[in-house]
Amino acid sequence: MARLIRFVVVALAVLNLGPALCQDWPTRPVTMVVPFAAGGPADTVARILAPGLSELLGQQVIIENMGGSGGMTGAARVAKAAPDGYQFVLGNVGTHAANQTFYKTPLYNAATDFAPVMLIAQTPLVLLARKDLPADNLREFIAYAKTNQTSMQFGSGGAGSASHLACVLLNTAVGINVTHVPYRGAAPAMQDLIAGRIDYQCPDTPIAIAQIQSKMVKAIAILTRNRSPSLPAQATAHEQGLIDFDASNWFAAFFPKGTPATVVDKLHAATLATINTPAVEMRMQEIGADLVTPERSSPDYLQKFVETEIEKWAGPIKASGVSMD
Template sequence: MKNRFCRMGMPTAIAAVLTVIATGSLWAQGYPERPITLIVPFAAGGAADTTGRIMAESLSKQLGQNVIVENIPGAGGATGSTRGKNAAPDGYTIGLGHLGTHAAAVAINPKLPHNPKTDFAYLGLVSVTPNIIFVRNDFPAKNLAEFIAYAKEKGPGLKFGHSGIGAASHITCVQFFQLIGVKPTYVAYQGFGQTINDIMSGNLDGSCDLVASVSGQVNGGLTRALVVAADQRSPVIPDVPTSTEAGLPEFKSETWTGLYAPKGTPPEILSKLEGAIATSLADPAVQKRLVDIGARTPTAKEQGAAAMQAIVNADVDRWIVILGKETKKP
């Protein structure tokens, strides 16, 4: 290539490069010309899937092409996230990630096949939702204080499910049980649907998942929520106390969810996707749908590609400290 440019002469070589850049820009201006795939790294039915579908519907309107959700569960979200990382960087495959898949996973899985800090082109957060501790409806403890006493007595006899190593439901449980000094038995599943079914059938004692995942079961009397790990009560389960109200003020856990593109995606396409996300989040209908599942729209400071990259960087380091030595599979 070097010899070829030498033969062409410097002005000609520069002109050739500028032509390639211009052609790429024109191609990006026509984007998108076909449907876009949105990879959700969890099974259908959970909060991540619901959030992904809310955004896919809105982005379809903003971009003028269908955005189709593809569920790729496995390994606590690592399978789908790796697929998203390795997709062609042409804007036609984007992915959804959250606190578990793109931050805490680094502390839990030393063989994680991607580096959240460097391997993705982030587009911005799309929702933030508090996590809760909930149990089967016939669980002996009626509040958090009773639960802590019961858990300390049962120890490994207590069975808590989660959606895979590194999932929000897993890391929230690790954080919570570290705080109260208990080591339960963890049971890993492929997704929220399997977890909640085993809780309602009595095969599990409970889980630590997003309000957005379980508010329907809580309000329907199918499970019992003990605490919301946030400073304010959730409007969709208003009777459930905050961690401060329940006597464990140090327990704070919110899960952010965001979108990304493969690294190397043209800047013009990234800018168009980022703009479409911002427009979607400003839509009152989208905001209401997020509130209805127990989530909230990211604040202005939390939105955008740069903000998401900074949040990922900070939370990778934060969860390495929180999880500490708990890197082996439960």
């Protein structure tokens, strides 16, 4: 009942942002750019959100997958788009934090080239191995990797993506140097992991849970410091000896810089209402995504959060020595 009341209150706020705004925006479909391939974690989150946003905004929210450069290609398109409210990006830790250090010349400034809308959810990252890799825990994985690192490969959703950087930090922490194979999203990387063409990857729980449950891949460790409620039996890297190791992903909505505040406010209210529906809460829980609490949901909070995340990832990335032109 409490969730239903909260949804009704927020939905009414969407409808009462002002008669002029409701008439002026949106008057046509709105594009949500997912800067990764279809079937990956960001795509999964987007497809959970889109129906509710479409209903509340009164126009269809169309998902457009645009992968490349660890998500930077799609995010850059939105950064350079007209600030009219008809394109926004579902960004993450890779597109709006880590790539600012990882790339020597990023295509945009994540802190200044966007109008932040809302931090939506956070997801743990998981170390997965091909199912026939002879290791069942992190200690055995490290021992195997140290012996076989010259012939091993790890995959990711692209250079600079969350799944890439999590594995880079892991490799650095355990002292191995393994060849990286970048894909245009986590889903294609997962397909090759299942097929045994790569040895491991570090994806989000939305794409990992189903493959773990079906035993198509082998879960080695949760990479957040605390266990994930969606995989409660899986030990963390911290528990298995990598003290204080912590890598997670998050998802947030961003318009181009200069988008009118009234438009930002309306998408914010629609997003807040959508994530407070029981159906969306249930789906997010199923994929292992933790929805943000109310005090972390404002545009101002997201702006400060992005600035903090850029700083947080800068140190480990510089220490790892990896970078891209």
